[in-house]
Amino acid sequence: MSFDLNHKYWVSTRKDIAQLIKKQNRLKKIAPPGEKAVSFKIFAELYVLYVELVAKLGFIYHHTFQVQKRAVVRTLVESATQQLMQLKEELKELEMSEYVYLDKALIARKLTPRDLVIWRSPQFLYRRPLDIQNIIADNRLYMNDVEKEEKAAQDFVPITEAITLIQAHERARRARVYKSNIKYDKKKFLKVMQRKKINYRFTFKPDQAMSIPVKRTIFTADFIKNTEDCDYLRTKDDVGEDMAAMMDEEAENMKRNRAATVIQRWWRGYRTRKIVKIKKRFKEELYGMKKMRKLKRPNQRADAVMEMYKHEMLKRKLDEDYVNLILDERTRLMQVRSPWMMEDISDHIRAWFAEFYQKTQNFHPYPDPVKKGTVLVVIDETMTPLEFQQTLGKKPLTKEEKKKIRDKERKDKKKKREKLKLIKMKEAKRRKKLRDAGIIDIAFAIGESKPIIAIEETMKKYSEDWRNVDEYLNKNHDPIKEWVTEDELCKIHQEVRGLVDEYMRVEYELLREALAKDNEEKYTPLKVKYPKKKKQKKKKKPKDPTGDRTLDSLYNELKDGGIIEEVSTKDFDEFIADFNFVADDTRDEDDLTTLGPAKGDIKMVIQESMLGMGEFDIPKPKSLLLIGPLNSGKKLLCNIIASELDAVFMNLSPEKTYKYADDLKYFLHLILKVAKAFQPTIMYIEEAHRLFWSKVPPEAKDINPRLLGSSIASKILKPLKKNDKVVLVGTSNMPWSAKGGIRKAFQKILLIPRCDYGTSFLIWLELMTENCPDNMAEYAYSALARVLQAYNSGDITDNIKNTLSIERRMRLQTDALDPHEFLEYFINEEHPPIFPIEDKFMEKFNKWFGSSNKMMKLRKSFMAKKNAKAKK
Incomplete structure (x- = not known):
C-alpha cells in the first residue's frame, strides 16, 4: 500500500470517527427508549459503524510505520474493538441468543453479513518474541546472517541424492500415467478381461481360395548384413569415418529441431485455443448470454505473508531507531541542560525563601518529599504569605485537637462515600428494572463506556498535538524529535528537582538557624517525612521441576511425545457455509427470532471469541466447546482457528495423554509452561465428553480417558490470566454422555447447526x-x-x-x-x-445445548415467565 493512499485513508477515517463521536454525544442525552426494538435498532446501527471503523483502523495500523503515530492508532483500534465487543454483548442479551441478525442496519449501509466479520488475520496476529519464534518455526525471516548460513549448510543436499529424488518422482509419475491409461475405459477393459475363452481349431486346405483377400508385403531389406569384412577394414578411411559421424550428428540435430518445431506448434495451437476459449467465455458473460457459477472468495494476495513480515521488519527497525534517539537525546540533555536546570530550580527556591521572609519575617515550611517536595511551589499548592501570616499567631494544635480534626475528616469522607454508594445503588436498581422490562438506558451505557471515553480523549489529544505537523511530508517515517526532547526534559526535571531539594533543604535549615539566633529563639530542625518504601511481600514461588531446562528442550519434548502437532494452513473461507438471510424477517411479537441459525453464522461467533487471542487486550473465553454430529466440521474449525492465529497446537486428547498418567503433575506443569511461553496456544481435546464419562467402556480403558477430567478447571484454566493468549478448545458428538463437570470446564458452548x-x-x-x-x-x-x-x-x-x-x-x-x-x-x-441425521438426534443436541448455553437459558426463563403471565 502506497504512502499517499494510506494518508488519504487515515484522513477519511478521522472524519468517520468525528461523525461517530457526534452521534454518540447526541445519544448520551436521550431518555431511555420505551420499546425494546428501538434499543436494538440503536445498538445495531452503532455495531455496524464500529465494525467498519475497526476494519479501517486495523488496516491503517498495519500500514502505519511512524512510531508516535502508530501509538495513537493502536489506542484507537484497541478501544474501538473493546467497544465493539461491548455492543455485541448488549445485542446478544436483547436477542437472547449467541446469534444476532442486523439485516435492517446492514441494508441501510449497503452491506452483507460477510462484511460483519471482524477478524483480519495479519492485522490482529499476536507477535511472539524472536527467540521464541525461532524455536517454533525454522523460518529464515527471523534469523540473522550467521543463523541463515548455519541453516543453509544443514539443508544442503548432495547432487547425487537430488538426482535420485528427481528420478524417483519421475518414475512414480510415469507409473501413475500408465495406471490412468489402463483405467481410462474401465467398462471396456473389464469386458475384455472377462471375455469367455472360445475353443478354435485351425484347418488349412492348400487348394482352397481365400474368402477374404489379403495383401502380402515382401520385405527385401537385410538389416543384419555386416559390411565390415577384411577388405573393408583394409581400405577404411578414418577421415571419411569422421565425416560420416559429423553427418550423423547433423542428421540427429535436424531430427531434434523438427521434433522441437512440432512440439512448439502443438503448444502454440493449444495456447491459442485456450485464449480464444477464455475470450469467448468472457464475451458471453459480458453480454449476459452465459454465467459462470462459481463461489467467489475474498481476494487474497499470494505474497501477503511476505509483505506482512517485511512490514514487521521495517517497524522493528524504526522502533530501534526511536529507542536510540531517546537515549541519545537524554544523554545530550543531561550533559548540556541539566547544570542550568539545577541552577534555575535553586534560584526559584531561593526567591521563594526571600519572598516569604520579606512579607512575614519567617520561612514557609519546606515541603516534604512525601508530598513531591518543591513541585508544590511550582504548581502553587503552598500557602500564600497572607495565609502563612495568619497561622503564625495561632497556638500549635494539641494532639487531641489534631485527632478530632482527623476523625471529623474521616467521618465526612465516609458519609460522602456512603452517599455516592447509595446513589449508585439506586441508579443500578433503576437500570435493572428497565432492563427486565426490555428497556436499556442507552445514554448511561454510552456515557459510562471506558472505550468511548478513551477514543474521545485520544482524538482530542491528537488534534492538539498534531495540528502543526504535516504528516504528508514525512514519507521516511521519521520520529518528531521536538516531542522526544520535551518528554525527556520533563523526566530529567523531575529527577533533578529531587536532588536539588536535598541541597536546598540544607540551605533552608541554615537560614532558619540564623533567624533563630537573631530572634534569640531556640532552633529545632524540622523533621523530614520521606515516602515509605513499600515492602514487597515475598511470595513463595512454587518449585519449578523444569527450572534448569531450556524452552527449546521442553518444546521438543512435547513435540516428540506427539502433544504438539503441526496443522495444515487453512482459513475461515475453507469452512464453506452460508449465512441465515431470513431470520430477521421471522420475529415474533416479542421481537425475538424464531428461525434457528444457519451454518455460516457459527463462524462469526467463533471469530469474536478468538479476537482476544490477537495483539490487543480484548476479553475472551478461556475455554470453548464445539458440539455437533459427526462430520459437521468441528475438527476443521479447530484447525482453522490454530492456523489463522498461527498458534501452537497442543493435542490433549486421551489417545495422546494416557502415557503421562504416572507423572501427571509434571505433565500439567510442562504443558502450562510451554503454552504460556509460546502463546498464542490452542489446547485441543477431541471428543471431550470422554474426559467426564460416568462409566468408561471396556474398549476405552486402555487410554484412561478420565485422566485430565478433574484437572481442567483447577490445574489448567485457573492458572491462566485474562491476558494470556491460551484457550482450550474441545469437540464432542455425544455431550449428554458426560457428567456435569463438562459444563464447568468449558466457559462457552456452541452447537454447530445442521446443514x-x-x-x-x-x-x-x-x-x-x-x-x-x-x-x-x-x-x-x-x-x-x-x-x-x-x-x-x-x-x-x-x-x-x-x-x-x-x-x-x-x-x-x-x-x-x-x-x-x-x-x-x-x-x-x-x-x-x-x-x-435423524431429527430425534438433533433434538437431543438442542435439548442439551439449551440447558448449557447462557443465552439459551436466558431465553428459556423469559419464555417461562411469559407463559406464567399468560396463564394468570
Whole structure:
C-alpha cells in the first residue's frame, strides 16, 4: 500500500470517527427508549459503524510505520474493538441468543453479513518474541546472517541424492500415467478381461481360395548384413569415418529441431485455443448470454505473508531507531541542560525563601518529599504569605485537637462515600428494572463506556498535538524529535528537582538557624517525612521441576511425545457455509427470532471469541466447546482457528495423554509452561465428553480417558490470566454422555447447526468446480443441494472427493457425470450406507445445548415467565 493512499485513508477515517463521536454525544442525552426494538435498532446501527471503523483502523495500523503515530492508532483500534465487543454483548442479551441478525442496519449501509466479520488475520496476529519464534518455526525471516548460513549448510543436499529424488518422482509419475491409461475405459477393459475363452481349431486346405483377400508385403531389406569384412577394414578411411559421424550428428540435430518445431506448434495451437476459449467465455458473460457459477472468495494476495513480515521488519527497525534517539537525546540533555536546570530550580527556591521572609519575617515550611517536595511551589499548592501570616499567631494544635480534626475528616469522607454508594445503588436498581422490562438506558451505557471515553480523549489529544505537523511530508517515517526532547526534559526535571531539594533543604535549615539566633529563639530542625518504601511481600514461588531446562528442550519434548502437532494452513473461507438471510424477517411479537441459525453464522461467533487471542487486550473465553454430529466440521474449525492465529497446537486428547498418567503433575506443569511461553496456544481435546464419562467402556480403558477430567478447571484454566493468549478448545458428538463437570470446564458452548440449503449448495458448487470448472460450469447444483440437504457437510465433501476421482474426471468429456453417481456413494455396498441425521438426534443436541448455553437459558426463563403471565 502506497504512502499517499494510506494518508488519504487515515484522513477519511478521522472524519468517520468525528461523525461517530457526534452521534454518540447526541445519544448520551436521550431518555431511555420505551420499546425494546428501538434499543436494538440503536445498538445495531452503532455495531455496524464500529465494525467498519475497526476494519479501517486495523488496516491503517498495519500500514502505519511512524512510531508516535502508530501509538495513537493502536489506542484507537484497541478501544474501538473493546467497544465493539461491548455492543455485541448488549445485542446478544436483547436477542437472547449467541446469534444476532442486523439485516435492517446492514441494508441501510449497503452491506452483507460477510462484511460483519471482524477478524483480519495479519492485522490482529499476536507477535511472539524472536527467540521464541525461532524455536517454533525454522523460518529464515527471523534469523540473522550467521543463523541463515548455519541453516543453509544443514539443508544442503548432495547432487547425487537430488538426482535420485528427481528420478524417483519421475518414475512414480510415469507409473501413475500408465495406471490412468489402463483405467481410462474401465467398462471396456473389464469386458475384455472377462471375455469367455472360445475353443478354435485351425484347418488349412492348400487348394482352397481365400474368402477374404489379403495383401502380402515382401520385405527385401537385410538389416543384419555386416559390411565390415577384411577388405573393408583394409581400405577404411578414418577421415571419411569422421565425416560420416559429423553427418550423423547433423542428421540427429535436424531430427531434434523438427521434433522441437512440432512440439512448439502443438503448444502454440493449444495456447491459442485456450485464449480464444477464455475470450469467448468472457464475451458471453459480458453480454449476459452465459454465467459462470462459481463461489467467489475474498481476494487474497499470494505474497501477503511476505509483505506482512517485511512490514514487521521495517517497524522493528524504526522502533530501534526511536529507542536510540531517546537515549541519545537524554544523554545530550543531561550533559548540556541539566547544570542550568539545577541552577534555575535553586534560584526559584531561593526567591521563594526571600519572598516569604520579606512579607512575614519567617520561612514557609519546606515541603516534604512525601508530598513531591518543591513541585508544590511550582504548581502553587503552598500557602500564600497572607495565609502563612495568619497561622503564625495561632497556638500549635494539641494532639487531641489534631485527632478530632482527623476523625471529623474521616467521618465526612465516609458519609460522602456512603452517599455516592447509595446513589449508585439506586441508579443500578433503576437500570435493572428497565432492563427486565426490555428497556436499556442507552445514554448511561454510552456515557459510562471506558472505550468511548478513551477514543474521545485520544482524538482530542491528537488534534492538539498534531495540528502543526504535516504528516504528508514525512514519507521516511521519521520520529518528531521536538516531542522526544520535551518528554525527556520533563523526566530529567523531575529527577533533578529531587536532588536539588536535598541541597536546598540544607540551605533552608541554615537560614532558619540564623533567624533563630537573631530572634534569640531556640532552633529545632524540622523533621523530614520521606515516602515509605513499600515492602514487597515475598511470595513463595512454587518449585519449578523444569527450572534448569531450556524452552527449546521442553518444546521438543512435547513435540516428540506427539502433544504438539503441526496443522495444515487453512482459513475461515475453507469452512464453506452460508449465512441465515431470513431470520430477521421471522420475529415474533416479542421481537425475538424464531428461525434457528444457519451454518455460516457459527463462524462469526467463533471469530469474536478468538479476537482476544490477537495483539490487543480484548476479553475472551478461556475455554470453548464445539458440539455437533459427526462430520459437521468441528475438527476443521479447530484447525482453522490454530492456523489463522498461527498458534501452537497442543493435542490433549486421551489417545495422546494416557502415557503421562504416572507423572501427571509434571505433565500439567510442562504443558502450562510451554503454552504460556509460546502463546498464542490452542489446547485441543477431541471428543471431550470422554474426559467426564460416568462409566468408561471396556474398549476405552486402555487410554484412561478420565485422566485430565478433574484437572481442567483447577490445574489448567485457573492458572491462566485474562491476558494470556491460551484457550482450550474441545469437540464432542455425544455431550449428554458426560457428567456435569463438562459444563464447568468449558466457559462457552456452541452447537454447530445442521446443514441448510444455502450451505449445501455452496459446498456442491465450490468443490465440484474446484478442479474441473469447464465441465462443471452448468450442472444441477440446486437439485443436488435440495435432495441431499439433510446430509452433513463432511459427508457431502467425502462424496464429491470419492465420486469425482482422477479417473472419473479424465472421462468427463466423453462420459457426462450422472447425478445418480453421488446417490450411489451413500448406498454403496462396499461400505455401510450413510443416512442423513435423524431429527430425534438433533433434538437431543438442542435439548442439551439449551440447558448449557447462557443465552439459551436466558431465553428459556423469559419464555417461562411469559407463559406464567399468560396463564394468570
